[in-house]
Amino acid sequence: MAYLIFSLSLMLIYIGLAQMLHVQFGLLGIPNFGVVGFWGLGMYAVGVMQVQLGMSFVDAMGLTVVLLVIASYFLGRLILRLERQAILCATIAFSAIIALLAVTEKWMTMGVVGLGTIRHPFRVLGLEEILFFLFLLALIVVMQILILKLHKSRLGRLMVATRDNEELAASLGKDTFQVKIVAFTLTATIMGVLGGLSAPLNQFLTPNMIVPSITFAVWISLVLGGKEHALGAMLGVFVTFGLFDILIETYAPVSPEFAVVVPNMKLFFYGALLVGVLVFRPTGILDRKIKPEDISAALSRGMSTGLAGAGRGMQSFAKVADEKLINRKKEDDQ
Amino acid sequence: MSTIVPPQVGSVAASKRRGPTPMWLIRDSIFIGLLEASPLILAAMGFTLIYYLNGFINFAYGESITFGAYFAVLFNVGMGFNFYFSIVPAALLAGALSVATYLFVFKPALNRGVQPSEMIILSVGLSFMLRYGLVLMVGAENVFLSEPPIAFFNFGGLGATNLQLIALILVVIFALNLYWLIYKTGFGEVIRGLANNEELAQVSGINPHQVSVKVWFIAGVAGGLSGIFSGVFALANPLMGWNLILITIMVCIVAGVGSVRGALVASIVAGILTSFITLVSKPLYSEVVLLMTFILILWRRGGRMA
Numbered sequence: 001m002a003y004l005i006f007s008l009s010l011m012l013i014y015i016g017l018a019q020m021l022h023v024q025f026g027l028l029g030i031p032n033f034g035v036v037g038f039w040g041l042g043m044y045a046v047g048v049m050q051v052q053l054g055m056s057f058v059d060a061m062g063l064t065v066v067l068l069v070i071a072s073y074f075l076g077r078l079i080l081r082l083e084r085q086a087i088l089c090a091t092i093a094f095s096a097i098i099a100l101l102a103v104t105e106k107w108m109t110m111g112v113v114g115l116g117t118i119r120h121p122f123r124v125l126g127l128e129e130i131l132f133f134l135f136l137l138a139l140i141v142v143m144q145i146l147i148l149k150l151h152k153s154r155l156g157r158l159m160v161a162t163r164d165n166e167e168l169a170a171s172l173g174k175d176t177f178q179v180k181i182v183a184f185t186l187t188a189t190i191m192g193v194l195g196g197l198s199a200p201l202n203q204f205l206t207p208n209m210i211v212p213s214i215t216f217a218v219w220i221s222l223v224l225g226g227k228e229h230a231l232g233a234m235l236g237v238f239v240t241f242g243l244f245d246i247l248i249e250t251y252a253p254v255s256p257e258f259a260v261v262v263p264n265m266k267l268f269f270y271g272a273l274l275v276g277v278l279v280f281r282p283t284g285i286l287d288r289k290i291k292p293e294d295i296s297a298a299l300s301r302g303m304s305t306g307l308a309g310a311g312r313g314m315q316s317f318a319k320v321a322d323e324k325l326i327n328r329k330k331e332d333d334q
Numbered sequence: 335m336s337t338i339v340p341p342q343v344g345s346v347a348a349s350k351r352r353g354p355t356p357m358w359l360i361r362d363s364i365f366i367g368l369l370e371a372s373p374l375i376l377a378a379m380g381f382t383l384i385y386y387l388n389g390f391i392n393f394a395y396g397e398s399i400t401f402g403a404y405f406a407v408l409f410n411v412g413m414g415f416n417f418y419f420s421i422v423p424a425a426l427l428a429g430a431l432s433v434a435t436y437l438f439v440f441k442p443a444l445n446r447g448v449q450p451s452e453m454i455i456l457s458v459g460l461s462f463m464l465r466y467g468l469v470l471m472v473g474a475e476n477v478f479l480s481e482p483p484i485a486f487f488n489f490g491g492l493g494a495t496n497l498q499l500i501a502l503i504l505v506v507i508f509a510l511n512l513y514w515l516i517y518k519t520g521f522g523e524v525i526r527g528l529a530n531n532e533e534l535a536q537v538s539g540i541n542p543h544q545v546s547v548k549v550w551f552i553a554g555v556a557g558g559l560s561g562i563f564s565g566v567f568a569l570a571n572p573l574m575g576w577n578l579i580l581i582t583i584m585v586c587i588v589a590g591v592g593s594v595r596g597a598l599v600a601s602i603v604a605g606i607l608t609s610f611i612t613l614v615s616k617p618l619y620s621e622v623v624l625l626m627t628f629i630l631i632l633w634r635r636g637g638r639m640a
Contacts, residue, residue, distance in 0.1 A: 031451050033458075078633040084451040085391055086632050089583055093625040096580060100625075104618045212576070216462055219455060264469045271463025278456045279443050 005129045007246045009201050012136040014241050016194045017218045018225070018233035019143050020187040026227040027156065028183055029163030030080065031088040035191060035218050037095025040102065040210035042068055042192030046199040047115045048108050057121035057200065064196050065189060072188035076181045095215065102207040109207070116204035136197065143190075144234065151230045159183065213267055217241065220270045224277050226286030235285060240270065363610035369498045371605025372505040373399075373564040377582040378589070378597040379512055380556030386529045386591055387549050388444065390453035394435050395557055396579030397464040402428035402558025403570035404468065407477050417479065421504075421562055428558025429551040435460060436550040441543075461576070469572050476569040479562075501563040508559060509598060512552070516594045525549060581621075584628040 017035055024030045045067055049060035079090040102109050109115055120128040122135070150156045161169040162176045170176050199205065217240065225236025244266040249259075277284060377399055384392050405427045409420030439460055443453060487494050516522040527535040528545055536542060557575075564574055585604050589596030604624065611620035 029451075031455070075629075078629060082632055085454060086587070088451060088454055089391065089587065090629045090632050092580060093584070093628050097622055097625050100618050100622050104616060104622070213462070216458065220459070223455065261470060264466045264474070267462055268466035268470060271459045271461070271466065274459030275439055275456060275463060278448060278452060278459065279439065279446065282446075282448065282452065 002129060004246075005133050006201065007249075009129070009133045009136055010198070011237060011241050011246065012133070012140050013194050013198050013201070014218060014221065015140050015234050015237045016136075016143060017191055018221045018237050019140075019147055020191050020194075021218055021222050022227060022230075022233045023147065023150070023159075023183060023187050026222065026229075026232070027150075027159040027163065028180055029084065030180065030184060031084050032091045032184075032188070033088045033215055033219070034091030034093075034095035034098075036210055036212060036214040037091070037098040038068065038072065038188045038191040039195035039198070039214065040095070040098050041071060042195030043199045043202070043205060043209070044098075044102055044109055044115070044195075045192070046196035047118050047205045050118055050199075051115055052108065057119070061193070061196050065193060068189040068192035069185060072192070073181065073185045076184040076188070080180045080184060081177065092212075095210070095212070099207060099210040102210055109205075112207055114204055114206040118199045118203050118205070120200045132200065139197075144231075148230050155179075216267075217270060220274045222284075224273060224284055226284030228283065229286035232284055232286045239285075240273075244269070359610070359613055363613055364606050365494075366613075367606030367609040368602065369494055369502060370609060371602050372501045373560040373578065374581060374585065374601045374605055375505055375509060375598060376556045376560035376563070377578055378585045378601040379509060379594055380553035380560070381579075381582050382586040382589065382591070382594060382597040383516075383525070383549050383553045383556075385586060386593075387525060387546060388440070389529075390450045391457070391583055392440070393454065393457040393579060393583075394439075394460040394464065395432070395457075395553065395582070396575030397435075397461050397468075398428050398432045398554045398557030398575070399561035399564070399578055400465065400468065400570070400572060400575035401431050402561030403564060403574060404472065404477070404561075405558065406562045407479055407570055410479050411477070421559070424562060425555045425558040428561070429554035432550045432554025432557065433547055435464075436546060441546070461579075465572050465576065474572055476571045478569050504559070505563070508556065512556070513594060513598070515552075521545075521548070581624065584624065588628065588631055 017039060021032060021035060024032045042064055045064040046057070046060045049055045049063060050057060053060075055063070075091075075094055079087050082090065103111055105111075106113075120132055122128050122131040124131060150159075158169065158174055158179060162174070162179055166176050202209065221236030221240045222233050223236070224239060225234065226232030244262075248266075249262055377395075380398070381392070381395050384395065402424055405424035406420050409415045409423055410417055413420075439456070440453070443456055448456065487496065487499065516525065524535070524540050524545055527538070528540060528542055532542060560578070561570070561575065564570075564578065581604065582601075585600045586597050589600035608620045608624065611623055
């Protein structure tokens with residue numbers, strides 16, 4: 001039972017990460033391949049502040065948020081103007097840097113020895129895990145509602161327009177870089193907060209937790225579930241993490257020899273699934289929520305106001321030209 | 335994540351013992367850097383060919399590296415071939431694997447019009463599939479090549495093993511051949527033509543499919559050799575390709591897309607820089623510095639990949 005709650009809590013963390021990636025990649029088109037970097041930074045920041053500096057969980061989390069905002073804003077400023085392939089490589093490099101620093105900075109992170117123990121924030125005897133799970137659940141539900149609202153809002157449409165045709169959106173007077181950097185900072189910070197929340201879940205932190213397969217698991221969930229659909233992230237995590245990590249690893253009657261193979265088999269299937277989905281159904285299980293027609297409609301509305309302005313200009317120009325013509329005619333007559 | 339270029343037995347330690355006087359330091363880092371850069375040089379030259387021709391970053395190229403090393407282990411340890419004889423079939427098989435990934439995954443995806451940024455995700459997926467397929471078959475433990483007896487050579491106080499020297503010589507031969515192929519032959523011209531203007535190349539009677547298969551094969555052979563030489567320096571494990579591919583991509587992007595010449599120079603510089611930082615501080619810091627430099631170079635260029 002305790003293990004089930006742990007697995008479910010972890011699944012909620014993954015859902016959160018996939019939701020944030022949905023905003024970054026699905027809506028804005030920022031291919032963030034450094035998910036595990038932000039997650040790991042948040043996790044280690046909370047761990048270090050709590051264990052090495054003796055702060056309470058809430059204080060540690062507060063400072064971690066400040067740190068994450070600074071880090072992701074700075075990184076965003078450096079990379080968000082780049083083309084997509086470059087962003088992808090730069091974010092991978094960022095996550096590799098975080099993983100390396102967790103090993104090298106032994107005075108802070110204890111290196112490969114590991115850092116622990118991180119206490120649960122809710123100090124109710126026997127109910128700590130349950131309460132923490134409920135807290136995570138509430139957080140994920142709130143984030144899901146916000147994402148559903150975002151999909152219906154002007155901001156959501158602006159994000160999609162920025163993704164599909166940044167020049168066009170910019171030419172209509174939208175500050176697309178600001179949209180990108182604000183959204184990136186916010187979502188990357190939440191990824192880090194989710195990392196901070198998984199610190200008490202894992203209780204003992206080692207650098208080999210910051211592995212690319214976490215980034216990869218989040219990506220496969222999102223791409224499989226449907227990267228442009230508001231519920232795609234959640235569905236994707238249910239299908240991947242729910243199926244493999246909870247159903248098979250916890251409930252399926254597997255022999256101990258086979259159980260060692262399961263995690264590797266899982267990553268093998270993730271890879272195969274990702275290849276299959278991208279080649280045969282690029283939109284994922286759930287199709288996009290915001291249809292291209294909606295965007296073009298929204299944009300043409302923007303265009304038509306622009307055109308109306310231009311039309312007024314044309315009218316006044318025509319008037320002046322008419323007057324000139326009339327004057328010239330008068331001159332000719334005389 | 336383990337070190338990308340494994341710190342070599344003896345040489346780094348010996349140099350550290352001698353103490354960091356500036357002249358020694360520069361000499362040592364150039365020497366060690368050249369010896370240890372050979373896997374990176376091969377990987378970068380192969381990678382940049384695919385990137386140039388098809389225009390996307392192929393993370394699955396890392397698996398050519400890993401599988402090259404494992405094929406060598408298969409021939410060398412599994413079948414009892416002589417070490418030098420097992421290099422050739424292993425490299426050819428790595429090339430065949432690379433062609434297979436192109437024919438069965440990347441070509442159908444390119445034909446369906448998958449965007450470059452999604453091609454990268456696809457290649458990461460394929461890379462995970464191949465890597466953990468390998469783990470499922472042979473396990474995640476390190477495997478070792480049974481190498482010929484090791485002899486040390488001394489160059490004015492700097493040590494190198496016979497294997498390191500042979501690797502370096504083979505890399506030089508391979509790199510020169512590749513250079514000649516790309517810049518001096520008709521086939522190189524065809525590749526460059528196809529990469530720059532596919533329609534025009536097709537009109538001139540070039541079959542893009544055939545050229546692509548050849549390029550992916552050459553790149554796969556280069557990757558396989560790179561894996562074998564990393565295996566010579568340390569050991570083979572399923573993560574070695576993934577660890578090398580990140581630095582390879584960095585080097586190729588810094589060098590400029592499709593520039594085999596640039597990839598050659600940039601990988602040697604990266605090797606020397608790595609060994610220099612390793613000599614003055616910890617090996618892992620050299621990776622941190624390289625990765626940060628990479629992000630800053632991308633930023634300075636303002637996003638142009640070339």
